[in-house]
Amino acid sequence: MDLLNAFIALSNYVLIPGIAYGSQLALGALGVTLVYGILRFSNFAHGDTMAMGTMATILMTWLFQSMGLSLGVLPTALLALPFGIAFTMLLVLGTDKVVYKFYREQKAKPVILVIVSLGVTFIYNGITRFIIGADDQNFLDGQRFIMSARDFKEMTGLREGLAFKTTQGITIVTAIIVVALLFWFLNKTRAGKSMRAYSDNEDLALLSGINPERVVMITWMIVAALATIAGTLYGLDKSFKPFTYFQLLLPIFAAAIVGGLGSPVGAIAGGFVIAFSEVTITYAWKKVLGYVMPEGLQPDGLVQLMSTDYKFAVSFVILLIVLLIKPTGLFKGKSV
Amino acid sequence: MSNDPYGDRGNKDWSVGNAKGQGSIMPKASGKTHPAPGGPFLIGDGMTAGYGNGPDILHDCTIAVDRGEIAVIVGPNGAGKSTGMKAVFGMLDMRKGHVRLDGEDITELSPQDRVAKGMGFVPQTSNIFTSMSVEENLEMGAFIRRDDFRDTMTQVYDLFPILKEKRHQAAGELSGGQRQQVAVGRALMTQPKVLMLDEPTAGVSPIVMDELFDRIIEVARTGIPILMVEQNARQALEIADKGYVLVQGANAFTGTGKELLADPEVRKSFLGG
Numbered sequence: 001m002d003l004l005n006a007f008i009a010l011s012n013y014v015l016i017p018g019i020a021y022g023s024q025l026a027l028g029a030l031g032v033t034l035v036y037g038i039l040r041f042s043n044f045a046h047g048d049t050m051a052m053g054t055m056a057t058i059l060m061t062w063l064f065q066s067m068g069l070s071l072g073v074l075p076t077a078l079l080a081l082p083f084g085i086a087f088t089m090l091l092v093l094g095t096d097k098v099v100y101k102f103y104r105e106q107k108a109k110p111v112i113l114v115i116v117s118l119g120v121t122f123i124y125n126g127i128t129r130f131i132i133g134a135d136d137q138n139f140l141d142g143q144r145f146i147m148s149a150r151d152f153k154e155m156t157g158l159r160e161g162l163a164f165k166t167t168q169g170i171t172i173v174t175a176i177i178v179v180a181l182l183f184w185f186l187n188k189t190r191a192g193k194s195m196r197a198y199s200d201n202e203d204l205a206l207l208s209g210i211n212p213e214r215v216v217m218i219t220w221m222i223v224a225a226l227a228t229i230a231g232t233l234y235g236l237d238k239s240f241k242p243f244t245y246f247q248l249l250l251p252i253f254a255a256a257i258v259g260g261l262g263s264p265v266g267a268i269a270g271g272f273v274i275a276f277s278e279v280t281i282t283y284a285w286k287k288v289l290g291y292v293m294p295e296g297l298q299p300d301g302l303v304q305l306m307s308t309d310y311k312f313a314v315s316f317v318i319l320l321i322v323l324l325i326k327p328t329g330l331f332k333g334k335s336v
Numbered sequence: 337m338s339n340d341p342y343g344d345r346g347n348k349d350w351s352v353g354n355a356k357g358q359g360s361i362m363p364k365a366s367g368k369t370h371p372a373p374g375g376p377f378l379i380g381d382g383m384t385a386g387y388g389n390g391p392d393i394l395h396d397c398t399i400a401v402d403r404g405e406i407a408v409i410v411g412p413n414g415a416g417k418s419t420g421m422k423a424v425f426g427m428l429d430m431r432k433g434h435v436r437l438d439g440e441d442i443t444e445l446s447p448q449d450r451v452a453k454g455m456g457f458v459p460q461t462s463n464i465f466t467s468m469s470v471e472e473n474l475e476m477g478a479f480i481r482r483d484d485f486r487d488t489m490t491q492v493y494d495l496f497p498i499l500k501e502k503r504h505q506a507a508g509e510l511s512g513g514q515r516q517q518v519a520v521g522r523a524l525m526t527q528p529k530v531l532m533l534d535e536p537t538a539g540v541s542p543i544v545m546d547e548l549f550d551r552i553i554e555v556a557r558t559g560i561p562i563l564m565v566e567q568n569a570r571q572a573l574e575i576a577d578k579g580y581v582l583v584q585g586a587n588a589f590t591g592t593g594k595e596l597l598a599d600p601e602v603r604k605s606f607l608g609g
Contacts, residue, residue, distance in 0.1 A: 040354040105363050108342035110353020190479070193468070197476045200465040202359030207459070208522065209451045209480030212359070262354060323351060 260329025367444025466508030
C-alpha cells in the first residue's frame, strides 16, 4: 500500500485533467443555460459558436506571433482572446438580427428556434472549415508546464510524477474569474436583474419598462464571451479541430441538463459531474489500484471501464438517466 | 392552424424549449403622440379592437377615469372587461377610436412607451416575478427610473407592511393576497400617473379581498386615478366613483357607482337582485 503515490497518480491523471475539463464544460454549459433561460431555446449552434470564436482567436494569435508579440510564459492566445470575443459578439448579434429576431417577433414557439439554431450550426460549421480548414490547429506557445512530472519527482523524491500544465492552470483561474463576474452581474447589477426578470416573465418585464431587445442583446454578448473563452481554453488545453467542437455539444448539453437547464449554478455543477464521469470511466485504474490494493491483489489488466473512444457515450448515458429520473436536474432548472 | 405557422404544435418538450414566461404582447412599433386637450385624465374613446387579424372584441367601447377617481369595469364573463383594459394599454390592434392621457393622444404608442408616459398596469395573472425576491420585484418596477427610488419603496412598504417583512423572500413563495400586494407595489414603483388593475382580488379570500380594497382606496387617496376590472361587482361598485357595465364588448350601463347599484336593471342582471 502506498497511498501517497496513489493520490499523486490520481491527481495527475484524473483530478487535475477533470477539473480543467470540467471548467471548460461549465463555461460552455453556462452559455447554453443562459440562452435557454433568457432566449428560451436550446441553442444547438453553441458548439460551433465556440469554434468560430476560437478560430478568430487563433487567427489573431498567429498574427501576433508573426508580429513577434508574446506574453512570455503565458500563451499569446490570451492576448488575442479579447479580439476573438469581440468578433464572436458581432457574429452572434449579426446572426440574431438576421435570423433569430424574425422568429422572436412572431413569438415563435421555442421548438422552432431550436431547429433554426440547428441551421445556424451548419452554416457556422461550414464557414469555420472554409476559413481555417478541418484539420487540427496548434496555437499554443509560451511555457508548457507550471510544473512538469520530472521536476515534481526530483522535488519530492516520489515515484509518481505530478504534471500541471500551464493551460490547466489558466483554465481553472479563468473559469473562477468568469463565473464570479457572471454571478455578480446577474445578481447585483441593474442589467443583470433585468435579464432575470425577462427570463421570469417577459410581459411583465415589458410592462416594467425593460426593453426586451436590450436584454436579448446583452444576453448574446455574454454568451459570445463565454463561448469564446470556453472554446479557446479547450483549444489551448487539447487542440482545435472544428469537428471536435461540434461534438462538444453533447457533453455541454448533458452538463446543462444534469445541472438543470436555466440554472447557472447547475451548469457549473453539471460541467464537473460530466467531466469527472468521463475521465473516471475512461481512465485505466491499473496504476492507482496497484498502489492501493494489498500485495497480491493488484490487477493485471488495465481496469479501464470503457475505451476513451466511447467517452461521449458516458455523457449520453448520464443525460438519459437524468432525463428519466430527475428531469429538472440537480439544481431545479426550468425544464419540465 | 394554417394561419398561425408559429403556433403551439409540437412544443411540449421542455428539454429543448422553455415556453414558461414567454411573452404574449406582440412587439409593436411606437408611433407619435399629438396633443388632444380636454376630456377626462385617461380615456379609451369609442374603441373598436381585436387581436391581430381576428374579429372585433370591443365594439365602440368607452372607458374613462378622471383625477382622484376610482373607475370600475364590471360585467359578465367574456364581456371584454380585461380586453378593454388591454386596449387602453395598447396591447390590442385598435381599429377605431382613440386613447388619450392627460391631454395627449397616445393611440399609436407601444405599451412600453405608455409605461414611460406614466401608466401603471397590473395584469390579472403572472403579475409578479416569481423567481425574484420581493425587493427585486419592486426594483424592477422602478426600472425606468434613474433617480433614487428608495423613498417610493418606503412608501410601498408603508402601504403594504407585510412586504417589508418578506422583502428577501422569493415572491413566488408568498400567499395569493401577498402576491397581489407585490403586484400593485411593483406598479406603484414607477410613480404612475394612473394605475390600471385587472381583477386585483382574483383568487383571494373574502377577508384579504376587503383588505386589498382598503389599500386600493388608500392609493386612490394619494391622488392616483385608478381604473380597475372587478369580478366582485357589488363591492367594487361601492367604492367606485364611476362604473362601467360591459356586455359583449360594448358599454351597457354607465354611471356613478351608487347609480349603478341603485339601477334595478343592473341589479337584476349583474348583481343578483
